[in-house]
Amino acid sequence: MKTDELREYMMKYTPLEIAWLNGMPGSLAEQRFDRCDNVYVNHWDDAWGDIMFQRHSRFSAHTYHSHEFFEIMFMFIGSGENFIEEKSEKLREGDVCVITPGVFHLPYVPGDSVLVNFCVREGFVQEFFRHFHGGDAVDFFRADPAGERHKYMIIRGCPEIYEAGARLISAFTENEWQDAQAEQTAYLAVFLTTLAKFSGGRTILSTETFRPDDLAPTIISRIQNEYMTISLDALAGEYGYSKSHICRLIRRASGTTFTEMVNRLRVREACRLIDSGMRCSEAAEKCGFSDAAYFARTFRKFMRMTPGEFRHRGDHPDAEKHARTIYNNEGNSHEGWEKDGR
Numbered sequence: 341m342k343t344d345e346l347r348e349y350m351m352k353y354t355p356l357e358i359a360w361l362n363g364m365p366g367s368l369a370e371q372r373f374d375r376c377d378n379v380y381v382n383h384w385d386d387a388w389g390d391i392m393f394q395r396h397s398r399f400s401a402h403t404y405h406s407h408e409f410f411e412i413m414f415m416f417i418g419s420g421e422n423f424i425e426e427k428s429e430k431l432r433e434g435d436v437c438v439i440t441p442g443v444f445h446l447p448y449v450p451g452d453s454v455l456v457n458f459c460v461r462e463g464f465v466q467e468f469f470r471h472f473h474g475g476d477a478v479d480f481f482r483a484d485p486a487g488e489r490h491k492y493m494i495i496r497g498c499p500e501i502y503e504a505g506a507r508l509i510s511a512f513t514e515n516e517w518q519d520a521q522a523e524q525t526a527y528l529a530v531f532l533t534t535l536a537k538f539s540g541g542r543t544i545l546s547t548e549t550f551r552p553d554d555l556a557p558t559i560i561s562r563i564q565n566e567y568m569t570i571s572l573d574a575l576a577g578e579y580g581y582s583k584s585h586i587c588r589l590i591r592r593a594s595g596t597t598f599t600e601m602v603n604r605l606r607v608r609e610a611c612r613l614i615d616s617g618m619r620c621s622e623a624a625e626k627c628g629f630s631d632a633a634y635f636a637r638t639f640r641k642f643m644r645m646t647p648g649e650f651r652h653r654g655d656h657p658d659a660e661k662h663a664r665t666i667y668n669n670e671g672n673s674h675e676g677w678e679k680d681g682r
């Protein structure tokens with residue numbers, strides 16, 4: 341596909357974007373910050389091979405998030421903005437922004453622009469650049485995953501990088517990805533090589549560095565052992581981090597939030613106490629729920645039944661089966677609750 345044809349194709353609105361246009365609430369500039377605390381972890385799916393491609397949605401407000409892989413953002417048309425660890429970086433047409441795995445970011449794309457994402461497995465990138473000569477871009481990509489790394493890199497655009505990026509987009513838009521992974525990986529190699537070759541004098545590295553934090557397992561262990569009394573304020577004060585940073589560590593390591601993890605463990609303990617014959621209100625108070633209505637809502641979220649229905653679940657075979665599925669999970673695991681408790 342020729343570049344002009346590709347640009348026209350990529351500018352077309354998707355059904356989701358049309359829906360946002362028809363019912364777009366309020367100011368997007370306000371929304372994007374309102375949602376910054378809604379973080380999530382995006383894990384790699386082996387079905388993607390070495391690369392996953394997507395065009396970034398326009399109009400909708402996105403979430404502040406991180407990934408366990410490299411995200412290479414290519415500003416194909418127009419301009420945009422990326423908030424990386426709360427720092428704003430402007431992107432112009434042709435620019436490339438690479439986010440280090442584990443770094444939180446929030447892109448914003450206006451309606452007259454197109455930003456595409458090439459999500460690349462970290463192991464592939466490390467191996468690909470292993471024999472390259474040094475340079476800012478090469479050193480960025482092959483930095484030790486366990487060591488200190490720059491949070492992001494921006495390479496200002498040039499015709500050669502733009503052309504290589506357009507060819508990589510075409511490899512996805514012209515083929516079913518399941519049948520064209522080899523071709524797409526080949527074009528990815530060309531794109532990465534072009535970035536390395538033409539990045540001299542065009543590369544901006546983040547002034548702040550990032551090191552994977554080993555604190556998350558310790559914090560999660562504390563939550564699992566002290567969930568009846570633990571608080572986010574106490575954790576932040578003890579470890580010397582902000583509450584938002586503690587939340588990000590927990591979410592990055594577990595895929596769930598601090599509140600969800602604590603409530604899940606408290607509800608599980610409440611189930612045990614109710615089964616032992618304790619009144620529902622007493623179980624709620626003993627498990628750290630001071631508000632009866634909040635306890636009932638939280639209990640229902642995870643158990644799909646009220647505390648009273650849980651007590652009498654033996655009269656309802658389906659409810660009993662569901663309760664056992666969740667109730668029998670080990671207390672130090674959240675995986676079953678995450679699947680069954682929504």
